Amino acid sequence: MSVRQALEENKLYxxxxxxxxxxxxxRINSLDGRKAYGTRTLFFLTAGGTLKPIAIELCLPPMTDDCKRAKRVFTPPADATSIWLWQLAKAHVCSNDAGVHQAEDARVHGALHHRGAPADERHAPHLQAAQAAHALHAQDQRAGAADPHKRRRRHRVGVHPWPLLHGDELLRLRQPLAARPGRPPRRPHQKGMxxxxxxxxxxLRLxxxxxxxxxxGLLLWSAIARWCEAYVAAYYPSDEAVQDDYELQSWYTEAVQVGHxxxxxxxxxPRLTTAGDLASLLTxxxxxxxxxxxxxxFGQYPLGGYIPNRxxxxxxxxxxxxxxEYEHLVADPHRFYLSALPSLTQTTTFMTVIDTLSTHSADEQYLGERPNEWTADPAALxxxxxxAAxxxxxxxxxxxxxxDPSRRNRCGAGVLPYELMAPSSGPGITCRGVPNSVTI
Known part of the structure; x- marks a missing residue:
């Protein structure tokens, strides 16, 4: 198959x-014990529906103004040495992915921590824990103002693994990613998927x-969308009712103008002029x-807790x-590979943090659950x-x-079932469960 044919048949990602x-x-590579590339990985969609990596590009900035940017391409190994080079290249890709994952994760919190986020009683469970996390962060900020050493100690291990990745550079990396709070999530067709x-x-056709x-995700998105549409229809029988609701319009204006x-x-x-606009926004x-x-x-520890893998x-x-260093790699590739990974202290610290982040509490409320009597309105109930059904x-x-054994990305020998979108869960680390709200 030619490259052109692979592109035409949507086989390359x-x-x-x-x-x-x-x-x-x-700046990252100037830090002690921190090395990184800008990576690109090319995948081929096999006949079995799985993605196979076929090339990895590792890039560095130019060393001088008149030289080309350092660029190396690795392909699947053909001999013993290239096996280890391929493993190192994949490890750098996973390191990039881990850093962006944390910065991307933070965008969710950043978009939802505005003090005016809950629109009404119906949305309280979906923002309850996010507000609690925001309150803890504010408490930590106040404690840090009074005792800077206490703040540094907490953030060294903290409740977030940013400092363990690339130090302050990840916080700078986060800025362009988090510069779009409130932006609706990109849909699969916008990502070429x-x-x-x-x-x-x-x-959509995947x-x-x-x-x-x-x-x-489409199953849950559709359920949420229908729920929001039904609720909006019960209280806003026309587009004019949305436009004339002063409190609703003030809430949205504040979220945009003051929150961001x-x-x-x-x-x-997005505009907020029709009942459809409101349902889409709430969805x-x-x-x-x-x-x-x-x-x-909630998959951070089960999927990323084994540090050599990610x-x-x-x-x-x-x-x-x-x-x-190439001679050291050839002489003892196993030792060289381990020396390229995080240290034991970094490893155990990171594992501890993502263990905490991946844990469900015993009193978690999951999607579709609402234990308290929040309304007596028959239409809303x-x-x-x-x-819930x-x-x-x-x-x-x-x-x-x-x-289903035909779904090879979620069923088969050594393949974990994909349960991150399975709504219910018990307490602890389960790699499943969709709480009503952002919880950590």
């Missing part, structure tokens, strides 16, 4: 961290049929607080033939019951998919 990391690499298709149940996050003053004039803010809020954050957060940082670059049906469908 790229994981691209090049532009995100390049502006920061000189799907095409719009009105004949499909969700209006280019990778067995894409667990997307297929399961640096982006108040951005063209991508996005609930999705961000619940399903998207669950998929990002190192949060690297301590060595990949040596080239002729470099002194009926919509809530239907939502649809969430249960989604969970049953997810269980069915995980038992």
């Amino acid at each position: 790229m994981l691209d961290y090049h532009d995100i990391f390049m502006p920061f690499l000189d 799907a095409v719009e298709d009105a004949s499909q149940p969700h209006g 280019l990778i049929e067995d894409y667990p996050y997307a297929t399961d 003053p640096d982006k108040r004039d951005a063209p991508w803010w 996005t809020l609930v999705w961000l607080c619940s399903a998207q954050h669950a998929a990002l957060n 190192p949060p940082l690297m301590r060595r670059l990949v040596p080239a033939e002729g470099d002194p 009926a919509a809530a019951r239907e939502f 649809e969430v249960r049906r989604a969970e049953e469908e997810i269980e069915r998919r995980n038992a």
Whole structure:
């Protein structure tokens, strides 16, 4: 198959961290025990529906003004030495991915921590824990103002692994990623993972049929969307009712103008002039607080707790033939590879943090659950019951998919079932469960 044919048949996919990391690499690589590249990884979609890495590009900034940017390409190994070079290249890709994952995770919190976020009683469970996390952060800020040493101690291990990745450079890396708070999440077709298709149940046809996050996420997104549409219809019978609701319009104006003053004039803010606009906005809020954050957060330890498989940082670059370090790699590749990974102290600290982040509390409330009597309105209660039933049906469908041997990305020898979108869970680290709200 030619490259052109592979592109035409949607067989090639790229994981691209090049532009995100390049502006920061000189500063990251100047840190003691921190080495990174800007990476691009090319994948081929096999006949079995799985993605196979076929090339990794590792890039560094130019060393001088008149030289080309350092760029190396690695392909699947052909001999013993290239096996270890390929392993090192993959480790650097995973390190990029781990750093962006944490910065991307923070965007969810940043978009939802505005003090005026809850629109009404119905949305309280979807923002309850986010507000609690924000309150703890504010308490920590006040404690740090009184005792800077206490603040530094807490942030050294803290409740977030940023300091363990690339120090202050990750905070700078986070800024361009977090510069779009409030922006609606990109849909699969905007990422090149799907095409719009009105004949499909969700209006999208996935280019990778067995894409667990997307297929399961669409189940929950659709359930949330119908729930929000039913609730809005019960209280806003017309578009004029939305436009004339002074408190609603004031809430949204404050969220844009006060909550995100640096982006108040951005063209991508959704309008709030129709009942459909309101339902879409609320759907996005609930999705961000619940399903998207669950998929990002509660698999961190089960999927990333074994550090050699997904190192949060690297301590060595990949040596080239002729470099002194290349001889060390050839002489003892196992020792060299371990020396490129985080130290034991860094490893155990990172594991401790993501263990905490991945843990469900015993009193967690999950999507579709509402133990307190929040309303006596028959229409709202009926919509809530239907939502809970649809969430249960989604969970049953997810269980069915995980038992389907034709879905090779979630079923098979050594393959973990994809349960991050399975709504219910017990306490502890379960790699499943969708709480109503952002919880850590």
